Amino acid sequence: MSALTVSDRFHNRTARVAVVGLGYVGLPLAAVLADSGYEVVGIDLDQTKVEAVNQGRSYIADVDDADLLAQASRLRATSDYAVLGQCDAVSICLPTPLDPEGQPDVSAILASGQEIARFLHPGLVVVLESTSYPGTTTELLLPRLEAAAQPQGWRVGEEFHVAFSPERVDPGRTDWTIQTTPKIVAGVTESCLAAVQAYYGPVFETLVPVSSPSAAEMAKLFENTFRFVNISLVNELLLMCDRLELDCREVLDAAATKPFGFTRFTPGPGVGGPCIPVDPYFLAWKMKSIDAEARFIELAGQINAEMPRYWVQKVQDALNDAGKPVKGSRILVLGAAYKPDVADARESPVIDILQRLLQKGAQARYHDPYILSLTEMGVPLTAVADLEEEVQKADCVVIATAHTVYDWASIAQGAALLVDTGFVAKRSS
Numbered sequence: 001m002s003a004l005t006v007s008d009r010f011h012n013r014t015a016r017v018a019v020v021g022l023g024y025v026g027l028p029l030a031a032v033l034a035d036s037g038y039e040v041v042g043i044d045l046d047q048t049k050v051e052a053v054n055q056g057r058s059y060i061a062d063v064d065d066a067d068l069l070a071q072a073s074r075l076r077a078t079s080d081y082a083v084l085g086q087c088d089a090v091s092i093c094l095p096t097p098l099d100p101e102g103q104p105d106v107s108a109i110l111a112s113g114q115e116i117a118r119f120l121h122p123g124l125v126v127v128l129e130s131t132s133y134p135g136t137t138t139e140l141l142l143p144r145l146e147a148a149a150q151p152q153g154w155r156v157g158e159e160f161h162v163a164f165s166p167e168r169v170d171p172g173r174t175d176w177t178i179q180t181t182p183k184i185v186a187g188v189t190e191s192c193l194a195a196v197q198a199y200y201g202p203v204f205e206t207l208v209p210v211s212s213p214s215a216a217e218m219a220k221l222f223e224n225t226f227r228f229v230n231i232s233l234v235n236e237l238l239l240m241c242d243r244l245e246l247d248c249r250e251v252l253d254a255a256a257t258k259p260f261g262f263t264r265f266t267p268g269p270g271v272g273g274p275c276i277p278v279d280p281y282f283l284a285w286k287m288k289s290i291d292a293e294a295r296f297i298e299l300a301g302q303i304n305a306e307m308p309r310y311w312v313q314k315v316q317d318a319l320n321d322a323g324k325p326v327k328g329s330r331i332l333v334l335g336a337a338y339k340p341d342v343a344d345a346r347e348s349p350v351i352d353i354l355q356r357l358l359q360k361g362a363q364a365r366y367h368d369p370y371i372l373s374l375t376e377m378g379v380p381l382t383a384v385a386d387l388e389e390e391v392q393k394a395d396c397v398v399i400a401t402a403h404t405v406y407d408w409a410s411i412a413q414g415a416a417l418l419v420d421t422g423f424v425a426k427r428s429s
């Protein structure tokens with residue numbers, strides 16, 4: 001397969017492409033690649049996901065079964081990397097969590113790099129989508145591919161291409177889609193950039209080329225660090241307003257009337273999800289590895305981590321004012337997901353709130369229309385079934401995750417005491 005032929009196949013949508021990792025990022029990406037006309041094969045080690053995709057069953061909220069069924073003739077899945085031998089491109093969407101010591105865990109990228117290297121062939125375009133620290137594409141992925149290419153005399157930018165293009169999907173969001181959100185692309189060489197542009201050009205509305213994979217990796221980390229730091233800043237505003245006996249919502253509403261130079265963030269129980277509480281630490285780790293600091297990240301992490309304790313104290317104070325101890329009180333926490341309208345409790349600060357309440361001897365329980373049991377708690381906790389009845393029975397109701405399906409007015413009316421972490425009840429009243 002010559003590079004020119006591959007480029008033609010991208011152009012006329014007859015290319016065969018692969019997506020490695022069919023999770024929150026990989027499955028939606030595979031679906032849009034198929035939708036744009038490519039023949040797509042998803043590769044995942046999890047056999048249940050492979051089977052689900054092959055049966056047209058989605059397990060990701062942002063992808064409907066109907067989308068998978070509509071693409072069934074162009075989208076299939078396997079656990080066997082050998083399919084790469086027949087592919088023109090591969091997008092890597094593998095997890096990049098923090099390990100138990102809080103260090104970047106890039107083991108999935110390394111393992112998959114070895115596998116891709118086994119099936120490397122002239123014309124293949126390899127694109128890393130996973131979030132990671134600057135240098136991951138060129139210092140970790142590329143050498144594994146080059147080791148396999150060298151005996152054949154294949155060179156990056158000549159016989160094969162390597163690029164980085166960070167995924168920016170925001171689960172649950174509908175105003176911006178994968179296709180309409182501008183997509184950053186960067187190649188290891190100029191021709192690698194041209195190759196990823198040829199591959200992604202027919203799929204995404206806007207490609208944003210940058211000069212190097214490291215610049216693109218840094219841009220992605222900065223986007224999420226920006227949110228991480230600003231959420232911590234607005235959480236600190238809440239802590240400051242509390243001490244000054246000011247209404248934080250009023251202060252924020254007033255500040256947000258400035259038509260320029262201000263972006264509104266809302267205080268809450270902290271940060272959660274697979275990205276915002278994780279990605280900044282990839283950057284902090286990278287800076288530490290070169291004996292430098294990421295000071296805002298460390299401070300923001302401390303403030304965000306303090307929020308669950310702050311909210312549990314608010315519950316304690318509210319009960320105290322009503323003459324009740326936390327111990328033995330019936331407390332209903334509304335929403336367990338890390339953000340509204342998603343069925344995902346990964347790294348959710350609500351888990352910390354529930355754990356703290358249980359540790360204090362409260363009869364803590366939760367309701368979430370999308371998360372029926374919380375395995376993240378260590379001890380599995382099951383969501384209460386009858387919301388209205390639980391609101392009536394609870395000594396205190398805590399609004400933790402503001403799913404839009406909740407009727408705040410009736411919850412506020414039914415609750416004996418209400419602790420509202422995001423000013424939602426007030427806002428909708």
Ligand SMILES: NC(=O)c1ccc[n+]([C@@H]2O[C@H](COP(=O)([O-])OP(=O)(O)OC[C@H]3O[C@@H](n4cnc5c(N)ncnc54)[C@H](O)[C@@H]3O)[C@@H](O)[C@H]2O)c1
Pocket residue numbers: 020021022023024025026043044045046049093094095096108111112129130131132167168169170171274275
């Ligand atoms: N979830 C998000 O909202 C989001 C948004 C933007 C970027 N990201 C980034 O995208 C990347 C993927 O995240 P995700 O949320 O989709 O992860 P995920 O855990 O949902 O999915 C990863 C998939 O990879 C599979 N897998 C693991 N090792 C494998 C291997 N060696 N070979 C083949 N398959 C393997 C797993 O079985 C799983 O299905 C991460 O770097 C993440 O930071 C995630």
